[in-house]
Amino acid sequence: MIKFGKRNLRIPKWQRPVYVVAGGLTPFRKKFPEYKLEELCAIAFRQMMQENDLKMSLKDIKGLLNFAAYGEFADHFQDQLLCEAKVHDYLGLDPLPNIGVKTGGATGGSTILTAAMAIASGYADCALAMGWERMDEVDTKTGNFYISTAACKDFETRLARMYAAYYAPMARRFTEMYKVSEVTRAKIAVKNRLYAYYSPYAQQSGKHTIEEVLAGKIICDPLRVLECCAMSVGAASMLLCNEELAYKLSDKPCRLYIAGGTHTLRVADRRHMDIPLLPHEEPGMYDKLLREMTAQNGRWPGFESFLAARFAAYMTYGMAGIKNPLEDLDLVELHDAFTISDLQTYGDIGLRPYGKETDYIESGDAYFGGKCPSNLSGGLLGTMHAVGATGIFQGIECLWQIQNKYDKFHGDPKIWNEWADVGEYKGKPRQKPNDWKSLQVPNAKKALWISHAGVGSHVTAGLLEKAF
Template structure:
């Protein structure tokens, strides 16, 4: 669709308000032979039940759940159809109904959207959303091929058999159109991997120099290994409730808004169209921009992300994203996908994305820091869990619990690591609301969610 009907642009509205009261995750690793998948999910689920200052006991909460939504990206990786049934049974939740969600890299975000719909509709007043991926059953290059089957198998998969080769042309086009340098992309990798050093669950934390990033092995030009996320085994869970149940369970619930957008799986098929404007954008402001870049969204931007942002800011009543959001968690599967999103969600106008990093706004202490969790580059991309874990990290920030979740030695011990001596807090000062982006394909499915402090 390149023109919208009036009905297409209706802003979603929950029938009942939706809240998040608890979150949990497992440690994240490349190879996790110590535990079976169900055991990894149980670990995140139990953290959710036990470590969120809930006012009911874990078993009382278990007795309160009515519905479960499960996110899993690929049956290929799990090598198990109906994995949801195994996990659900393992969590002792039969005969409550459950549903499996699959929208590629956006599976986690979509799972929360579906859980929120269950709450908003009244089907449930207490809903579990859990996600996972076990990407360690195959070697990395087979994993790369599996993921590349999430490109069009007739026209694209054979052209690279690795997802970086579908993002890299976007990076080259973006650099050509908007003057993005290798150095700015490297800054994102350095920033997020550094933040991951404070996260006990992180898979690939590290303090890197620009030279290290830019001299790391080439995956698909210009994207180097240190600019790409890794494959992960792990899980994440959140608990969603209606208003009454939320305050029964927690003194610090967080309100949930989430919307989605989509675009063709083949970037090739993205025909030029008008830019749907965010509340802070004025008609005509892109006239000059479009003279130079007449193919929007082209290879530079994501309609799916822009459309989700178009809806979510109206749904949540946000006018100036960069002023009103206290932190964001973006889908930095590759440095370039991170940069592209800044314009889509209005952290900067299109064409000025680079300034979000260069200005310092994206850093801890900046106006609207991104990926303090370590992001996908530093911490994890266990695909079905990713969008749930990103929400969890925003949730803990809003509850002022970054230090407990990332700094308590018990979590470092659980992950089999020692808390580093130079560990420092990345708690944002008194945050009110944060945003997270869950993103699939080369922008085929994107959810944008907002969590808002509700006490």
């Protein structure tokens, strides 16, 4: 669809408000031989139920549940069809209904959307949104092939069998079109991996330098190794409910808004279209940019931007009454599977106008202490991309920020010690750093996260708002 019909841009209207009260995570590791998948899900479930200051016991909250949505990227990786059934049984939730959700890298966001729709419609008063991925039962080359089957198998997969090779042409085009220095992309890798350094859940944190990023080996030109996320194992669990239960369960509930968008799986099939404008954007503001694009044989969204992200943000901003994202949001969590996907999204969700995306990084706005910091969780580059869990992990990090619980969940030595010696850190424990610092955003009230799939094929924009 390149022209919208009269009601395509209708803002979603829920029947009643939806709230999020709790989240739980496992640590994320490239290899995690200590636990089976459902055991990891149980770990995330327990943290959600028992560590979020909920005012009821685990058993009593289970007694409130009506529905579960489960996110998993690929049956290939799990080597288990109907993993949902195994996890649901393992958590002791039968015979409550559950639905498995699959939308590539956006699976986590779509899983929350599914659970939220259950609450909003009245189907459920209390719902679980859980996601997972186990990517360590095949080697990296096989894993890359599995992921590349999320490109078009007829016309694209055989041309790389490696997902970075579908983002790299976007990086090339974005760089040429907007004259972007590779240093800006490197800064994103440095920033997000540094923030992961403060997270006990992170699998590949590090204090890297720009020079180190730029000296890294090329994976798919121009993307270098530290600009790409890694295979990951882990789970994330979120508890959603209606208004009545939100305040019975928690002193710090957050109101949830979430919406989705899509676009063709094949980037090269993305036909030129008019840019749908966000609330703070003026008609005509992109005329010059579009003229310049045309001069370079370009198109919108083309290889530079994600219509799905713009569409999802448009909807979510409409639902939540966001007028200007940079002014109204206190923090964001973006899908930095690659530095380029992070950078591209700044324009799509209106943190900067299209063509000025780099300014969000260069101005300092994106950093802790900046106007609207991004990926304080460490993001996908630094902390995790256990794909089915990712969008839920991002939402939970937003929740904990608004609840003023960053320190509780990231600074507690007990959490660091519990997970220091597992996965690839076995025998070389990852300890809480002596220079650990809090990344708690003071008085955060609104946080947005973008869950993104397949070169922008599916995107959800979730927004949590302080409701206490």
